[in-house]
Amino acid sequence: MKQMTQRELAMLAGAGSAAxxxxxxxxxxxxxxxxxxxLLQRWPHVVAALSGLAIAVVGxxxxxxxxxxxxxxxxFGLASYHAGxxxxxxxxxxxxxxxVSGLANMSTQDLVTALQAAPVVRCDQIAWSLFGISMAGWNAICSAMLAGIWAACLRRRNRVGGLA
Incomplete structure (x- = not known):
């Protein structure tokens, strides 16, 4: 079986983030x-996917x-934090x-305003899980694997001699 090139590894990692x-x-x-x-966890994947795309285009x-x-x-860090x-x-x-901080010091109107402005989706509630692992947990696992692929791409390139 043919070993993947550094470019193919990078494109695979970028495609993983896109997926x-x-x-x-x-x-x-x-x-x-x-x-x-x-939402915050998505931004690093956008950057990684665009990095993979750029490597596909320019090498x-x-x-x-x-x-x-x-x-x-x-x-990985953001997803791990969220899972925690x-x-x-x-x-x-x-x-x-x-x-809601300062609850004791709030007027009724301030409390109603704070409740109406509060997000509907809570960060500390698991909306979906598979095998007892939440979406954030799966994102952490997948992100760690993708980081490993990126690192392998960088390490392997160093051994080849830094060809561009």
Whole structure:
């Protein structure tokens, strides 16, 4: 079996991020509204997918591979944080985890205004899971694997001698 080239590895990693974005949009189309942390997790995948696309167009570039790796690591970090919020391992952002600060000092009108402005989708609630792993958890797992592919692409290129 032929070993994948560095360019093919980078394109695979970029396509993986594009596939995760497509999956997120599909879930959203099916009625699973994203919370603020879900939306935030998408941006690193956009960067990684665009890095893979750029490599497909212009060829292997160390800077593009490094950008893809950093984006995948950022996606992993954000998804891990979100999964921890869902599992109640740590507190999430106050505004999307159901907390209302200063409740005792609020007037009735201020409370009504705060409740009306609150997001409908909470960051600390699991909307969907498979095998006991939430979407954020699966994103963390997939993002870690994609970061591994980006890293392998960078490492393998270093051994070949830094050809551009």
């Amino acid at each position: 995760l974005l497509a999956a997120a949009l599909t879930f959203q189309a099916l009625g699973y509204a994203p919370c603020e942390l879900c 292997w570039r160390r800077s593009l591979v490094a950008l893809g790796l950093l984006a995948a690591l950022a996606a 919020v869902e599992l109640k391992l740590w507190a999430g952002p106050q505004h999307c985890s159901g907390g």
